[in-house]
Amino acid sequence: MEKIKLGVLISGRGSNMQALIKAGQDCSFPAEVVCVITNNNKAAGLKIAKQAGISAFIVENNPLDADRIHEILVQHKVHLICLAGFMRILKADFLTKWHNKVVNIHPSLLPSFKGLSAQEQALKAGVKITGCTVHYVTPEVDAGSIIAQTAVPVLPNDNIQSLSERILAEEHKCYVEAIRLIAENINH
């Protein structure tokens, strides 16, 4: 079985990217990360990618060079683009070229708490359960079809950091399982 090739777009820490790279190193996992692209030359995730021997690229951020991103992804024969803490919005013309081939992870149970600071939004709303969502990316932010979700409890003494950490641990597993699901469907 040929592995599905993943291109990961990051802007920062890169812990979800790292979880996908690690999953891909297992020969039984149906996908592998073949390139990492960032709009931020200071992204900590760049170092992680390079250490793992994955080709990593920095693209112009102002304005975002979406044509260059497209070119790198095509050169690497990417089947599926994984946004992992990518802090720029991809425009409709890019998403049209990659229709149903761009997925994202968001730290809430969508459709609740779209946009930035989803964990803080959950705390402020006083919900007792939040979580994470892997979804397809459409021009409307955090609104595409849902692929996988994991629920995470909000505990009485939580602050943004403690809640974010609890969600993040689940994000890593949820993202890997969502990619497995998609890759297995593509392979069949």
Ligand code: GRF
């Ligand atoms: C994660 O919480 C993800 O859900 C959100 O941005 C954060 C990225 O973290 N979209 P990391 O860079 O993967 O560590």
